Amino acid sequence: xxxxxxxxxxxxxxxxxxxxxxxxxxxxxxxxxxxxxxxxxxxxxxxxxxxxxxxxxxxxxxxxxxxxxxxxxxxxxxxxxxxxxxxxxxxxxxxxxxxxxxxxxxxxxxxxxxxxxxxxxxxxxxxxxxxxxxxxxxxxxxxxxxxxxxxxxxxxxxxxxxxxxxxxxxxxxxxxxxxxxxxxxxxxxxxxxxxxxxxxxxxxxxxxxxxxxxxxxxxxxxxxxxxxxxxxxxxxxxxxxxxxxxxxxxxxxxxxxxxxxxxxxxxxxxxxxxxxxxxxxxxxxxxxxxxxxxxxxxxxxxxxxxxxxxxxxxxxxxxxxxxxxxxxxxxxxxxxxxxxxxxxxxxxxxxxxxxxxxxxxxxxxxxxxxxxxxxxxxxxxxxxxxxxxxxxxxxxxxxxxxxxxxxxxxxxxxxxxxxxxxxxxxxxxxxxxxxxxxxxxxx
Amino acid sequence: xxxxxxxxxxxxxxxxxxxxxxxxxxxxxxxxxxxxxxxxxxxxxxxxxxxxxxxxxxxxxxxxxxxxxxxxxxxxxxxxxxxxxxxxxxxxxxxxxxxxxxxxxxxxxxxxxxxxxxxxxxxxxxxxxxxxxxxxxxxxxxxxxxxxxxxxxxxxxxxxxxxxxxxxxxxxxxxxxxxxxxxxxxxxxxxxxxxxxxxxxxxxxxxxxxxxxxxxxxxxxxxxxxxxxxxxxxxxxxxxxxxxxxxxxxxxxxxxxxxxxxxxxxxxxxxxxxxxxxxxxxxxxxxxxxxxxxxxxxxxxxxxxxxxxxxxxxxxxxxxxxxxxxxxxxxxxxxxxxxxxxxxxxxxxxxxxxxxxxxxxxxxxxxxxxxxxxxxxxxxxxxxxxxxxxxxxxxxxxxxxxxxxxxxxxxxxxxxxxxxxxxxxxxxxxxxxxxxxxxxxxx
Ligand SMILES: Cc1cc2nc3c(=O)[nH]c(=O)nc-3n(C[C@H](O)[C@H](O)[C@H](O)COP(=O)(O)OP(=O)(O)OC[C@H]3O[C@@H](n4cnc5c(N)ncnc54)[C@H](O)[C@@H]3O)c2cc1C
Ligand SMILES: Cc1cc2nc3c(=O)[nH]c(=O)nc-3n(C[C@H](O)[C@H](O)[C@H](O)COP(=O)(O)OP(=O)(O)OC[C@H]3O[C@@H](n4cnc5c(N)ncnc54)[C@H](O)[C@@H]3O)c2cc1C
Numbered sequence: 094x095x096x097x098x099x100x101x102x103x104x105x106x107x108x109x110x111x112x113x114x115x116x117x118x119x120x121x122x123x124x125x126x127x128x129x130x131x132x133x134x135x136x137x138x139x140x141x142x143x144x145x146x147x148x149x150x151x152x153x154x155x156x157x158x159x160x161x162x163x164x165x166x167x168x169x170x171x172x173x174x175x176x177x178x179x180x181x182x183x184x185x186x187x188x189x190x191x192x193x194x195x196x197x198x199x200x201x202x203x204x205x206x207x208x209x210x211x212x213x214x215x216x217x218x219x220x221x222x223x224x225x226x227x228x229x230x231x232x233x234x235x236x237x238x239x240x241x242x243x244x245x246x247x248x249x250x251x252x253x254x255x256x257x258x259x260x261x262x263x264x265x266x267x268x269x270x271x272x273x274x275x276x277x278x279x280x281x282x283x284x285x286x287x288x289x290x291x292x293x294x295x296x297x298x299x300x301x302x303x304x305x306x307x308x309x310x311x312x313x314x315x316x317x318x319x320x321x322x323x324x325x326x327x328x329x330x331x332x333x334x335x336x337x338x339x340x341x342x343x344x345x346x347x348x349x350x351x352x353x354x355x356x357x358x359x360x361x362x363x364x365x366x367x368x369x370x371x372x373x374x375x376x377x378x379x380x381x382x383x384x385x386x387x388x389x390x391x392x393x394x395x396x397x398x399x400x401x402x403x404x405x406x407x408x409x410x411x412x413x414x415x416x417x418x419x420x421x422x423x424x425x426x427x428x429x430x431x432x433x434x435x436x437x438x439x440x441x442x443x444x445x446x447x448x449x450x451x452x453x454x455x456x457x458x459x460x461x462x463x464x465x466x467x468x469x470x471x472x473x474x475x476x477x478x479x480x481x482x483x484x485x486x487x488x489x490x491x492x493x494x495x496x497x498x499x500x501x502x503x504x505x506x507x508x509x510x511x512x513x514x515x516x517x518x519x520x521x522x523x524x525x526x527x528x529x530x531x532x533x534x535x536x
Numbered sequence: 537x538x539x540x541x542x543x544x545x546x547x548x549x550x551x552x553x554x555x556x557x558x559x560x561x562x563x564x565x566x567x568x569x570x571x572x573x574x575x576x577x578x579x580x581x582x583x584x585x586x587x588x589x590x591x592x593x594x595x596x597x598x599x600x601x602x603x604x605x606x607x608x609x610x611x612x613x614x615x616x617x618x619x620x621x622x623x624x625x626x627x628x629x630x631x632x633x634x635x636x637x638x639x640x641x642x643x644x645x646x647x648x649x650x651x652x653x654x655x656x657x658x659x660x661x662x663x664x665x666x667x668x669x670x671x672x673x674x675x676x677x678x679x680x681x682x683x684x685x686x687x688x689x690x691x692x693x694x695x696x697x698x699x700x701x702x703x704x705x706x707x708x709x710x711x712x713x714x715x716x717x718x719x720x721x722x723x724x725x726x727x728x729x730x731x732x733x734x735x736x737x738x739x740x741x742x743x744x745x746x747x748x749x750x751x752x753x754x755x756x757x758x759x760x761x762x763x764x765x766x767x768x769x770x771x772x773x774x775x776x777x778x779x780x781x782x783x784x785x786x787x788x789x790x791x792x793x794x795x796x797x798x799x800x801x802x803x804x805x806x807x808x809x810x811x812x813x814x815x816x817x818x819x820x821x822x823x824x825x826x827x828x829x830x831x832x833x834x835x836x837x838x839x840x841x842x843x844x845x846x847x848x849x850x851x852x853x854x855x856x857x858x859x860x861x862x863x864x865x866x867x868x869x870x871x872x873x874x875x876x877x878x879x880x881x882x883x884x885x886x887x888x889x890x891x892x893x894x895x896x897x898x899x900x901x902x903x904x905x906x907x908x909x910x911x912x913x914x915x916x917x918x919x920x921x922x923x924x925x926x927x928x929x930x931x932x933x934x935x936x937x938x939x940x941x942x943x944x945x946x947x948x949x950x951x952x953x954x955x956x957x958x959x960x961x962x963x964x965x966x967x968x969x970x971x972x973x974x975x976x977x978x979x
Contacts, residue, residue: 179753180869181760224706235704238681253954259866259901261678261935263667263717264943264950265977266959270713274706291761310622317624318734321806322765363764423702426623458702492704500707507707511696516709522965534708 111469112498115160117144122169126244126252126283129165133281134250136163137528145277145530147219148190150211152419153497155223155276155533167218170283173197181289182241182258187218187282194287203289206233210405218282224274226493231456232325233290235493236273241288243269245280248524256286271519276495277530279523296325296361297368298397299376301388302352306433308384309354310426313455316358319375323368326359327456328404331433334450334463338406341413347389347400356455357404359397404452410463414448417465418475422483423458423492432482433460439478440464444471459492480506496534504535554912555941558603560587565612569687569695569726572608576724577693579606580971588720588973590662591633593654595862596940598666598719598976610661613726616640624732625684625701630661630725637730646732649676653848661725667717669936674899675768676733678936679716684731686712688723691967699729714962719938720973722966739768739804740811741840742819744831745795749876751827752797753869756898759801762818766811769802770899771847774876777893777906781849784856790843791830799898800847802840847895853906857891860908861918865926866901866935875925876903882921883907887914902935923949939977947978 118141123129136143144158146166158164167188175184178201185194191205191212198205207220209227219225221243226235233239242257245268255268272280303309309329316324330338332353339346346355358376360368369390379385391397411417424432433451440449447467453460464475480490480503489507490500504513516535520527561584566572579586587601589609601607610631618627621644628637634648634655641648650663652670662668664686669678676682685700688711698711715723746752752772759767773781778798782789789798801819803811812833822828834840854860867875876894883892890910896903907918923933923946932950933943947956959978963970 177868177870179757181757182868224704226704226706230704247958251954251957253958254952255955257932258868258930259932259935261667261669261673261866261900261902262932262950263669263934263936263938264932264947265939265955266718266722266962267713268955268958270710271958275709279709291764314622314624319806321734363762421706423704425620425625425701427620457704459704487701489700489702489705489707491706492702493706495706496708504707507705509697511694512698512708512711514694515690515696515711515714518965519709519962522961 111472112154112157115158115162117158117162117164120164120166122166124169126246129246129281129283130250130252132163132165133246133248133528137249137526140526141528142531143529145222145281147188147216147222148211148214150215151219151223151495151497153276153491153495154499155495155497155530157498159532165281167216167283174284176201177258178202180258181291183287183289184256184284185217185287186284187216187221189217191215191217191220198289199292201289202292204292205239205287206290207236207239217285217287221273221282221285222275222277223495224493226454226457226459229325230454231327232322239288240269240273240285242286243272243282244284245272245282247280248529253280256284258286260288276497276533278520278533279529281529292364293325293361294364294366294368296359296397297372298391298400299358299372299388300347300400301356301358301376301379302348302350302386303354303356303384304352304386306354306430309356309455310429312356312379312384313426315379316375320360320371323360323362323371324456325361326357327454328357328452329455330355330357330404330452331450333448334410334452335403337410337413337448337450338403341409342402342406344399344403344406346403348387350387352386357400407463410450411465414463414465416467417463418467418472420462420475420479421491421494422460422462422479422488424460424483424486424488425458426455428486428488429455429460432486436479436482440475443474443478447471457492476503498533501534501536554915555597555600558601558605560601560605560607563607563609565609567612569689572689572724572726573693573695575606575608576689576691576971580692580969583969584971585974586972588665588724590631590659590665591654591657593658594662594666594938594940596719596934596938597942598938598940598973600941602975608724610659610726617727619644620701621645623701624734626730626732627699627727628660628730629727630659630664632660634658634660634663641732642735644732645735647735648682648730649733650679650682660728660730664716664725664728665718665720666938667936669897669900669902672768673897674770675765682731683712683716683728685729686715686725687727688715688725690723691972696723699727701729703731719940719976721963721976722972724972735807736768737805737807737809737811739802739840740815741834741843742801742815742831743790743843744799744801744819745791745793745829746797746799746827747795747829749797749873752799752898753872755799755822755827756869758822759818763803763814766803766805766814767801767899768804769800770897771800771895772898773798773800773847773895774893776891777853777895778846780853780856780891780893781846784852785845785849787842787846787849789846790832793830795829800843850906853893854908857906857908859910860906861910861915863905863918863922864934864937865903865905865922865931867903867926867929867931868901869898871929871931872898872903875929879922879925883918886917886921890914900935919946941976944977944979
């Protein structure tokens with residue numbers, strides 16, 4: 094392991110404000126499951142700690158090594174090994190990027206349903222380890238719903254091969270659930286079998302505005318009934334987020350109303366099925382009953398893209414509000430309105446100089462908060478306010494980004510003592526010396 | 537515990553051909569999680585074995601006690617505790633019947649998606665413990681996809697409460713996956729939070745016939761594209777099954793062709809959306825290209841029910857072929873045709889006096905085989921032939937019924953040595969003295 098190899102790794106790990114980046118003692122990019130297995134076995138025998146790395150796009154600090162760690166990066170295990178174009182099933186190595194997986198699915202006449210902004214860099218193994226969500230969860234679920242089987246190296250170096258391609262298999266414990274969403278603490282994912290979907294048809298998009306947040310869950314409930322699974326996005330944004338995003342990108346809000354809450358709605362059927370009319374009809378009722386202040390259906394693809402430009406202005410917003418706190422909480426629909434009011438008021442009272450912008454995927458119970466500019470103490474204040482208000486709400490401190498190193502202190506907001514104890518018992522049973530990703534999720 | 541109480545239990549446990557029914561030393565019907573917890577703790581301390589019982593409709597022998605077992609039956613914990621009619625989420629106790637859950641969902645304007653013939657007797661906790669499938673998996677998935685959270689009593693008597701109502705929660709290991717599908721070997725499920733769906737629209741049904749099995753996966757692939765998630769059933773039956781079912785029920789096959797393979801197809805949209813035309817169009821193409829021999833779309837609800845009458849004649853078929861072997865295997869689409877040919881030929885050669893009938897849910901990779909009449913040795917021959925042919929196919933010995941006590945000997949057909957070893961390690965970690973459901977799945 095040369096000095097320069099380690100330097101190269103550090104390039105990727107910039108900007109971990111608040112988190113100390115350790116200097117790894119070794120960085121490995123194995124090519125086979127057997128190599129991973131041998132590495133893990135040696136680390137365990139020598140008492141070394143391993144940091145597992147996928148595409149390093151994660152935002153919870155899980156791929157950031159501690160001083161003296163052995164880094165295992167999966168990037169060389171990136172083969173698309175098999176595509177069953179008849180049934181729509183794919184087998185891949187964990188280091189393939191999400192985009193590679195998507196492209197291979199498309200080339201075979203299918204679609205891989207999970208999609209997110211980091212697609213070009215994040216690994217499919219990292220997506221699985223964090224149970225990534227993304228922009229189509231309302232229709233296709235999270236990574237967990239797209240993973241059929243898994244091969245993983247356990248903390249003792251043994252290999253569990255569970256690369257089933259079946260939708261149903263009722264023969265005992267299903268190993269994929271030990272590794273999907275556990276952020277590399279119970280095993281290193283080396284291969285996955287994935288479920289593909291038929292390609293989606295062209296999407297129709299609408300932009301609606303409401304003055305009361307409470308109108309949004311009611312609208313979503315009604316759209317689920319009228320559009321069924323054609324509903325593929327229900328992205329809400331606070332008026333403040335929309336105004337900031339428009340100012341920074343030069344975009345114009347599709348609806349000229351000083352609305353408190355905006356929603357970008359999308360519907361898509363099967364290939365070749367137009368959806369504009371169905372979407373329009375579905376929204377008419379809500380307009381007529383006075384639930385919504387205004388509504389615009391995108392008249393063209395350019396129009397639709399302009400809608401998304403506003404929703405996806407997060408990088409510009411983050412740059413503008415830097416340094417910012419970004420939260421990824423989850424809570425039931427029925428509690429979201431009151432939560433937003435209370436947290437917004439407290440944030441403005443305690444941090445009056447900063448902007449506090451809310452947006453999220455309501456269908457996935459997922460709410461993002463961007464607060465900035467705030468210094469390190471300010472980040473702490475935001476966390477305290479937002480997480481404290483979650484207690485008793487049935488909420489979670491992370492809907493999709495994971496706990497990693499950054500949210501451990503708040504795990505008890507989302508998890509009961511029994512759940513945390515169970516996680517400890519599983520970790521203890523599979524990794525008694527804590528060789529794999531120590532210090533993530535639980536200590 | 538009086539003698540008569542134990543007698544009552546035995547009534548339910550009739551007809552376990554081949555499996556010795558033990559006499560339990562105690563039978564309990566607790567009313568609270570705390571009572572379950574205390575019972576489990578006492579059994580562990582006193583070295584007693586527990587058999588967990590739901591509605592006792594399971595077909596793998598999992599609810600059948602061994603001699604001297606303590607039986608814990610959940611039937612008194614049957615409350616529907618909460619329905620969130622806004623978001624479509626329900627919290628129930630594990631002993632509620634599937635039908636109770638379905639009715640409570642319907643009353644709240646929603647639908648509970650899992651459905652199966654035993655709905656009036658089976659418990660929602662038993663459905664979860666076996667990860668039950670049923671007739672709508674192609675559209676809504678198995679029980680696992682309808683369970684959001686779980687409360688369970690571990691083998692040491694401690695309670696894990698993970699009754700989340702969120703679609704997305706990325707804060708570490710998700711306890712529901714330890715209990716869903718593990719047939720009571722890792723914990724007793726006491727409560728569940730369930731995801732509801734908007735009610736389905738009126739279904740349209742078609743009956744098609746093909747001479748080659750290979751036409752069926754191609755048809756299914758094409759219907760998934762044209763009908764999308766409106767496709768809600770794709771139930772195939774061998775010509776022999778259809779002829780036997782028609783003879784026994786007096787029904788007439790909808791299509792007068794001596795076809796080798798029949799399929800009952802159903803499509804349903806959102807409420808109020810007619811589907812006949814879409815289904816007809818989707819099938820026309822397959823007829824034109826010569827893939828299908830014939831096709832009939834049900835012209836009325838009575839017509840549609842008559843189609844299902846044939847598919848659901850299994851009880852009559854089983855009575856007629858008694859004693860019969862019934863298998864519940866799973867395998868990839870691409871392997872199903874050759875598998876059927878080989879197994880059918882071998883069954884007829886080895887057991888020429890018996891009938892061998894195939895049917896299944898192709899969309900779920902699930903194939904049922906009914907062979908009878910066969911004596912105990914004959915059952916063994918059927919198992920050997922059908923399971924041996926699965927090896928190397930990526931198949932499973934149980935797609936939905938579970939392993940229980942009856943399929944343990946064939947677990948290695950479906951699971952790799954690493955998977956079996958992992959199951960043992962989990963069992964050992966959570967239940968070192970094997971107090972809960974010993975002798976199920978693995979020994
Ligand atoms: C622009 C952008 C947009 C994003 N959008 C979303 C979004 O919409 N939804 C969402 O959920 N997330 C989103 N994320 C977060 C992130 O992209 C995802 O969590 C992604 O899934 C992480 O994958 P990765 O390969 O980069 O993992 P890494 O960052 O390398 O690792 C993440 C964690 O997983 C572990 N890990 C990685 N690979 C493996 C493996 N093979 N086996 C075991 N453990 C492993 C690591 O140890 C670490 O704990 C976004 C990030 C960016 C930068
Ligand atoms: C007519 C008929 C039709 C059927 N159709 C289908 C079908 O289409 N699809 C399908 O998948 N199955 C089907 N089955 C099988 C069976 O109904 C299902 O598996 C059902 O889910 C079992 O539920 P139960 O409450 O009766 O469980 P039981 O039979 O009582 O128990 C089954 C197993 O689960 C365990 N268990 C039960 N309750 C709990 C609990 N609360 N916590 C932990 N462990 C528990 C038991 O110990 C046992 O190992 C059918 C059965 C019948 C009789």
